[in-house]
Amino acid sequence: MMKFIANFRKDEDGAVTVDWVVLTAAVVGLAVAAYTSIETGTTALTGTTSTFISAQDPNLP
Template sequence: MMKFVKNFRNDEDGAVTVDWVVLTAAVVGLAIAAYGSIQTGASNMTSNTSDFLGAQTIGEVGAPAADTGTGG
């Protein structure tokens, strides 16, 4: 039994797997946080752009001047 306990304590085969699981979970968590931040920023920028473009007026470029009736 004592030999089993010593071998179990010295066995490090699963330690690398645990490291990779923790590292992968951290990367996934950061990706989710970044996605939320990017989505909020993009949504706000789209809304601001829509408001700006909606407030613009379209003029008549190159249209002839209106006849004022002065004759000519």
């Protein structure tokens, strides 16, 4: 039993999995933050463009 516990403590395979989970969560978090920023900017730009186009008179020469 002591040999099993000693081998279990030396085994680091699970630690690599935990590292990848943490890194993946960080990448997903950054992607969500970037998406939110881009969405906010494009919504504002679309609104400004809509206002500008609505103010134009198509009957002018």
